[in-house]
Amino acid sequence: MSWLSILALALQTAIGFQGASYALAAAGLNLHFGYTGLSNFGHVGFLLVGAYGMAISADQGWSIWVGFGVGIAASVVLGLLLGIPTLRLRGDYLAIVTIASAEILRLVANARPSEPLTGGSRGIGSLTSRLGFFDPSFIPEGTYGVGKSFVFTDRQLWAMLVCWGLVLVVTLLLRGLVRSPWGRVLRAIREDEDAARALGKNVVVFKLQSFVLGGAIGALAGALIVLNAGSVSPTRWIAPFTFALYTVVILGGAGTVWGPIVGAVVYWFVLDLADGVLNNLWFDVSDTSAGAIRLAIMGVGLMALMVFRPQGILGSKKEMLASGR
Amino acid sequence: MAAELRTDAMAALDLVEATVGVAKPDSILVADDVTRRYGGLTAVEVDHLEVPRGVITALIGPNGAGKTTFFNLLCGFDRADTGSWSFDGQRADGAKAHVLAQRGMVRTFQLTKTLGRMTVLDNMLLAGRPQGGEHLLRALWRGSWRQQEADHVTKAYDLLARFKLDKLTDEYAAGLSGGQRKLLEMARALMTDPSLVMLDEPMAGVNPALTQSLLGHVTALRDEGMSILFVEHDMDVIMTISDWVVCMAGGRIIAEGRPADIAGNAAVIEAYLGIDHGASTTGTIS
Amino acid sequence: MDLARSLRNPRVLLLLLALGVLWPGTAAGAQTPTTKPAADGVTAADEAKCKFTKQEAIEANGGPLGPSIWGRLCQVIDGKATFAKGATITVSQGGKEIADDTTGADGVFVVTIPGNGTYQVALDPKTLPKGFSLTDEDRAVLSNVQVNLGDQQSTFRLGEDDRGQRDLSDYATTVAKGVRLGLILAVAAVGLSLVxxxxxxxxxxxxxxxxxxxxxxxLANSAGVPFWLAVPIGMVAGAVAxxxxxxxxxxxxxKRRMALLSMMVVSIGLSTAVRNLFQVAYGPAGKRYTAASGQLERSYGPFRLTPNDVIIMVIxxxxxxxxxxxxxxxxxxxxxxxxxxNADLAASSGIAVDRIITxxxxxxxxxxxxxxxxxGLTINVKFDMGFVLLLSMFAAIVLGGLGNAYGAVLGALVIGVVQETSGLFIDTAYKFVVALLVLILVLLVRPQGILGQRERFG
Incomplete structure (x- = not known):
């Protein structure tokens, strides 16, 4: 495989559905971590709830809209359940409770007794026709692109279009929110909760609003992933998914409006490039090793970013320097 | 110093007897039987205290006297084990910190809590009241809060000019000097239109020139009709500006009175000399 | 899964059929002797009575064994090992019958097979002598016996089926296993809490x-260092790390005064990187310590534990x-x-804070x-074993009160016991879920944890 086609494949993933769905999920996390300073390390739990909401609804024969409704309603309930007890406490508690509850959700979905509802470890498959996600597509059947590698099918294009469209809508909505006095309070809480409290802000309520809203955006991303894949399985919703989203948020610039989008595109480009390179070395790298090396690169990247460029691509250096108090 | 002026509230205090728990003609804060224990240690045990309205009251005492703890209890930043107190005639014990702040009791912190990654102007605007745009649903509809925001901006610029911070409006607060941050915190507190300003060691770690300027600002607030309660252990500062002094030691109030009364009070002198000489150290962190 | 479950019950009059496979091409030294999968519930005494080794099989066969599936049908009846005579064992592959054998008076059977592969081994329950019975009729056929080089064992289960019932000893043992897990968690998590x-x-x-x-x-152990000497080597390696x-x-x-939340994110990056590098360097498979094999359960009062369990708890x-x-x-x-x-106060009273932290x-x-x-000794050593334990460790230190080392120990014991014992009442798939739910419930009632102090402000 030529280096050019490796680049083309990486770009395809980056601007394709993968990139878009990560951008959407990361937008929610950015509201939590970037703007409010909430240490939500179980964001994948919100995605899971959105995904299973959609899949289970489709399995019951309900429409996509009901699926979105169920997924988002469940994410709001989850946000309130986790937020009300823990947002009063120090951030460490939130970190541990969120990561634990995301794991609980995954294990419950995976467990044999849950099979009638979630399909257990096999998940729920062959939903594509029931979901009818691709039915409204106006894109004529065929493939579109340049050359042999940078090619999208009509279905891929449709999924991209819908997902990036939603990313844009959500981002503009968040842009309006974080630039309002409401967003100003969130930033104040991120900087110093006690100061915000001393100025008469009901800190817990603001945190809860941010937590639930960001969680619902995560659920939306989860539902879209199911729409695109036509199936759901429990193996996907593991803690490293959340960590990848952190990498996306920080890479793009935590607490910036367009950061999650830039972060998601760059993240997937780099990761897929690494994959392409690993598969085309002069010696063989097994698939499991390649996967592990990819994740190791992500881990090292996350550390290096935090240490050497915490403001990410879009954040301002000056603002970051200010964070040292 | 603009302390020549004497308000009615100050004059009224002249008639009050200098004893612990004495009743004042007009009190903004009245506390009864307030205790706070940590493990087996009683940090605060106050039987009765009235903080007079419209004047500067100093809460003094050596390190570990429980003044900061008492202060934190009063403004809702810590929970008392027992006790009741009222602010402006309304019950205040058990109220959350932000509720008290909304009712006009606003505090500052010993270690300044400016919001580093926000601009000086944003620091100020945050404190403005009322804020329709802080409602999640209205936040998206800019028209509903645009006018309010514009009013806050005008007020913020006025206050910043008064504290000589108006040239720094777009700087990140973290970029300010320590003194400027103290000033910003005080200016920010005033954005909320408070009736009682609670200052936690406002002069701690501040150079003499800035101390003078801060003292000037504090007395100016009093002259505008606000009540001030501040924690301090530097005797010179206390004698210069306070109208009433409350002295704590070992969690209890051991003396109350005008600065002159306190200066000659045997219990106060003993508490200071007997326990602590280090009035200039950083103080306890409780 | 089923195998492990069917082995759980102890008091059973027991079965024991060791199915071994010999392959003559390999030297005896290359054959890894496998023990029966740690037989929860089969009392060591019963186990020993029915023990059947390859040596005995060769003797019973009256000559060296070729490629074959062999074993002995044995059930402990009235405390005595009794062998089943005249039972028919049929071996087939892909639905095609290959060969069969009938057990002799010593209960031994030997079925010759063509070579490596997957076989079905069936025991005809009707041919079992009086007094013998299969515990589980469905398991009269072992449908998936994989034969590779070396010896492997598989079991039919004989004796009355009372797997649905539990006695005091089952409960006691489960609690003891929970305590074992809790103690391990505590040792692993105390450092997390101290840091x-x-x-x-x-x-x-x-x-x-x-x-x-x-x-x-x-690594030390597999390089030839006896396990219990390798332990301190591992600890030194840990200290260096x-x-x-x-x-x-x-x-x-x-020194840079990085915010704690940012440091948490750095630690996530570090964890992800190192874990995956372990996977590349060490391999994705779980491996076992030498000391982990040959462990049989013994009764200690109502508890049935392996010697390793006891040593682990003592340590x-x-x-x-x-x-x-x-x-x-x-x-x-x-x-x-x-x-x-209070680090500042400690520093001002002359404590070298940085040295203490190191x-x-x-x-x-x-x-x-x-x-x-x-x-690793209780299960196996795998590249992500720590990550699997991480949430339990977090749960333990939060439950006990963040930063309180004694709390961490108490929390670890609670988490360990809850995790293990919950399997007695609900599906084991949920045991971890239950432990985490306990954590969340405790936080609701007592946010500062069991031993934590109420938070202070200011």
Whole structure:
């Protein structure tokens, strides 16, 4: 495989559905971590709830809209359940409770007794026709692109279009929110909760609003992933998914409006490039090793970013320097 | 110093007897039987205290006297084990910190809590009241809060000019000097239109020139009709500006009175000399 | 899964059929002797009575064994090993019958097979003599016996089926296993709690310290060092790793005054990177310590534990007592507690805060390594074993009260026992879920944890 086609494949993933769905999920996390300073390390739990909401609804024969409704309603309930007890406490508690509850959700979905509802470890498959996600597509059947590698099918294009469209809508909505006095309070809480409290802000309520809203955006991303894949399985919703989203948020610039989008595109480009390179070395790298090396690169990247460029691509250096108090 | 002026509230205090728990003609804060224990240690045990309205009251005492703890209890930043107190005639014990702040009791912190990654102007605007745009649903509809925001901006610029911070409006607060941050915190507190300003060691770690300027600002607030309660252990500062002094030691109030009364009070002198000489150290962190 | 479950019950008049496979092409030394999968519930005494080795099989066969599936049908009846005579064993492959054999008076059968592959081994229950019965009729056919080089064993289960019932001993043993898990968790998590105490860092990469210790011990062990000598080697490796962690990463970041939330994110990156590098370097498969094999359960009062279980618990208790003494009554311990209470105050009273923090990291690394090794001894050593334990460790230290080392121990015991015993009442798939739910419920009622102090402001 030529280096050019490796680049083309990486770009395809980056601007394709993968990139878009990560951008959407990361937008929610950015509201939590970037703007409010909430240490939500179980964001994948919100995605899971959105995904299973959609899949289970489709399995019951309900429409996509009901699926979105169920997924988002469940994410709001989850946000309130986790937020009300823990947002009063120090951030460490939130970190541990969120990561634990995301794991609980995954294990419950995976467990044999849950099979009638979630399909257990096999998940729920062959939903594509029931979901009818691709039915409204106006894109004529065929493939579109340049050359042999940078090619999208009509279905891929449709999924991209819908997902990036939603990313844009959500981002503009968040842009309006974080630039309002409401967003100003969130930033104040991120900087110093006690100061915000001393100025008469009901800190817990603001945190809860941010937590639930960001969680619902995560659920939306989860539902879209199911729409695109036509199936759901429990193996996907593991803690490293959340960590990848952190990498996306920080890479793009935590607490910036367009950061999650830039972060998601760059993240997937780099990761897929690494994959392409690993598969085309002069010696063989097994698939499991390649996967592990990819994740190791992500881990090292996350550390290096935090240490050497915490403001990410879009954040301002000056603002970051200010964070040292 | 603009302390020549004497308000009615100050004059009224002249008639009050200098004893612990004495009743004042007009009190903004009245506390009864307030205790706070940590493990087996009683940090605060106050039987009765009235903080007079419209004047500067100093809460003094050596390190570990429980003044900061008492202060934190009063403004809702810590929970008392027992006790009741009222602010402006309304019950205040058990109220959350932000509720008290909304009712006009606003505090500052010993270690300044400016919001580093926000601009000086944003620091100020945050404190403005009322804020329709802080409602999640209205936040998206800019028209509903645009006018309010514009009013806050005008007020913020006025206050910043008064504290000589108006040239720094777009700087990140973290970029300010320590003194400027103290000033910003005080200016920010005033954005909320408070009736009682609670200052936690406002002069701690501040150079003499800035101390003078801060003292000037504090007395100016009093002259505008606000009540001030501040924690301090530097005797010179206390004698210069306070109208009433409350002295704590070992969690209890051991003396109350005008600065002159306190200066000659045997219990106060003993508490200071007997326990602590280090009035200039950083103080306890409780 | 089913096999393990069917082996759970102890009092059963037991079966024992050792199915071994010999392959003549390999020298005897290359054959890995496999023990029966740690037979929960089969009492050691019963086990021993029905024990059947290859040597005995060769003797019974009256000559060397070719490629074959062999075994002996044995059931303990009235405390005596009794052999089933005249039972028919049929071996088939892909639905095609290959050969059969009928057991002799010694209960032994030998079925010759063509070579490696997957076989179905069926026992005709109708041919079992009086007094013998299969525990589970459905398991009269072992449908998936994989034959590779070497010996393997598989079992038919004989005796009355009372798997649905439990007795006091089952409950007691489960609780003991919970305590074992709790103690291991405590040893592994005390360091996490101490580091949190002195630096405020919630260290996700603690998981990899645990894994590292287990792997280091494994490497020493597989290089020929006897297991119990390899343990201290693993601890030293852990201590070095703890020291390196602090010196290379955390001390510089502390100097930069990096926010705790940012440090948490750094630790996530570190954890992800190291865990995956372990997977590449060490391989994705789980491996076992030499000391992990040959473990049979014995009865200690109502508890049925393996000797390893007992040693593990003794070591954990000793280490935890040692830590308590260290924290309570040494100068180092006093200094650690002072730094945890208030680092600024400790520094102003002449304590070298940075040195204390580094020391804590060294202790943390060594204890994490020990915890990892002991955990590896109960299951196996795998690149993500620490990560699997991480949430339980977090749950333990939050449950006990963040930063409180004694709380961490108490929390670990609660989490361990809850996790193990919940399997008695609900599906085992949920046992981890139950432990985490307990954590969340405790936080609801007592946010500061069991031993934590109510939070102070200001």
């Amino acid at each position: 949190y105490g002195v630096t405020g860092l919630t260290n996700f990469a603690h998981a990899e310290l645990v894994t590292w210790g287990a792997i280091a011990t494994y 703890g020291l390196a962690n602090d010196r290379a990463i955390w001390a510089p970041l502390r 954990c208790v000793a280490v935890l007592i040692g830590m308590t003494v260290l924290l309570r009554s040494t100068r180092l311990g006093t200094a650690i507690r002072a730094v945890a209470d 020391t804590v990291w060294v202790i943390c690394g060594a204890l994490a390594a020990l915890g990892g090794t002991l955990y």
